[in-house]
Amino acid sequence: MLTQTQGSFELLTNETAIALIQKLELLDRDATLTCRKIGDDTLHYVFHVTDNVTNKGVIIKQAVPYAKVLGESWPLTLKRAAIEVDALLTFGSYCPEYIPKVYYVDKQLAITIMEDLSHVKIARTGLIEGESYPLISQHIGEYAAKTLFYTSDYYLEPSTKKEVARAFTNPELCKITESFVFNGPFFEHTPTNYEVELSEIVETLWNDHELKLEVAKLKKIFMSEQEALLHGDLHTGHILASESKTKVIAPEFAFYGPIGFDTGHFIANLLFQAVTREEADQEIILSHIQTFWSTFTGTYSTLWNNESRDEFKNIDGLLSYVLQKAKTDSFGFAGWELIRRASDLSHVIDLDGIANIGQRINVKSNALILGTHLVKNRSTLDIPTVIELVKQVTRSSYSTL
């Protein structure tokens, strides 16, 4: 991997992207290259440069110095590009099978050149289209267990962990989460953020004191607990998947935080699918939730038993205490994600993409009910209970809860 840190910032164009690949000889030096801008998300531009003959390609990602969805009034430094690539390299060292290869980094220009995975679909899109992705839950379970164990105090020497945590201090991106995920829905919501048909249930939630208190506790956990290096934004839009392959991308929100924040966000994203699907198609999603959690806990436990260096590792009950906390936090963060995505500024296409208004309102109401139950009862729930809840909420009247 090459690293470049010279020069001043400028945005790539299709032409300069091609010139860069030619200069670096990352594709055949004599090839004719084509470049398409394939991504233009909140915080980045993404270019796909291909060899016209062989079709081989690379991906170029460049961070922009502001968060577009938040307006240029929310400036961001380009440090996040460095954090993203450092997280890709860290995670890649523990589970290369789930992380794109990095070929080149220019921290000054906030450019990362990576493995071409453009043939692999974004999991959120595929799931909405009805793909089943038989291995996604097993793969993400392994990914989560490996990244969250190997970066914790239970594997790393605690002094090393502190240095890694220091390097991944990420105040700018954490602030986005603190403001938009935790504070926004309660303190900056406007009725324009949700359908008028949801007003009653949403307003009940915004005035639900117990819910607010539990979300305040979750925010405290997010802000203060440094259990492991998180992806920080592990939703299905940041997972590329096929029948056989799964890759996790875009860890620019990476920071040391509570492990349930990552696992909870993946669960929430499966739950978005679970609440949108008819009974027959729902089963595969529910079994993904089950497989994800059993793979995560199984792999984490194996790693703990075989590789933990903590002196207390063999104390009966410690591993299950750590996993129980992860589960409780997961349900809390997942539940809150269901609520805010169904009712706030940051919508999610799984729900908003439902064209039929009646169906969409119904699905969002279900997400809100399920989410509230998860947040409030997170410490006593387990996976089978959550699956049963999903079935109850989506297949019968709300009053059963």
Place this chain on the structure above:
Amino acid sequence: MLTQTQGSFELLTNETAIALIQKLELLDRDATLTCRKIGDDTLHYVFHVTDNVTNKGVIIKQAVPYAKVLGESWPLTLKRAAIEVDALLTFGSYCPEYIPKVYYVDKQLAITIMEDLSHVKIARTGLIEGESYPLISQHIGEYAAKTLFYTSDYYLEPSTKKEVARAFTNPELCKITESFVFNGPFFEHTPTNYEVELSEIVETLWNDHELKLEVAKLKKIFMSEQEALLHGDLHTGHILASESKTKVIAPEFAFYGPIGFDTGHFIANLLFQAVTREEADQEIILSHIQTFWSTFTGTYSTLWNNESRDEFKNIDGLLSYVLQKAKTDSFGFAGWELIRRASDLSHVIDLDGIANIGQRINVKSNALILGTHLVKNRSTLDIPTVIELVKQVTRSSYSTL
């Protein structure tokens, strides 16, 4: 305050200490100065330089590049001197009344020159001699509330807090705590560390599975929860006290950690006194515990209500949740401190200074019993119950617990 960062490391002598004060003109330029080495603790040399005529003085503290009690085989960088002075300045900005003034810093030579407090006694020594220090618990309660509130996410903008936490990353000194406080007693203990008469009770504790699991949880809290900037070693040997004045010194273990670690250590140190004293002299100590906790929670609550910037600050129940957690953690860390100081390598003079062997064994046994109860039942205890427990343990047979 002057800051100097040039030159290479060398240890001060009485002569070079005087020369330094003369060069800096920190005392009268024409004065004849005397220097005495007054401290030679685990990690530092401390010099007291005085003007022979006026008796005005300053304190010079210099860190040494190893931990003496641990042997030269445990090398330490001099970064801790920088952390100590940065913590003094940070704490001093929030409560100057409880922190010595800093006059000069040389980070290269690990030298800090401070206010002369040599006329104020170390609180541990005074307490052992029977001093009552009527204001110590109120002062330390205020000190703890102010330092632990003003450095938390509930006062600092969370991005700022993350930068401060990064600056106070303190892996070397935290490692001493992790190794000697948490791991040592269970995994590196030798029978030579405690009196043979304590063998039975100590060995029972070392084989107490529930205790080990609870200590493992406390260690996890210590290693991963960044609630506020802690002193990190808040025992009565690091408090200078008189009838009217209280100063907290030596925060070289400062790091972002769980607030109950500081408050718990102060409580533990009061408990050392409580278990050593006769009934009549015990009351003042028990009332110090009560005053400390009510001052801490009262001041913290006032600061929270008047100065918190967190959006959730007015959610009923959040403040009491934060204080309840601090209390639970305090009792856990305090209990463990009682146990390890009564039975492990790191003795404490309050207990070890008891000349009569029978009395010493009795007091240490009481500390062990009380400590175990605190660790195991920390989440359900409150201050009146703990005070009742102290009375029961010290005034009747153990079997009442």
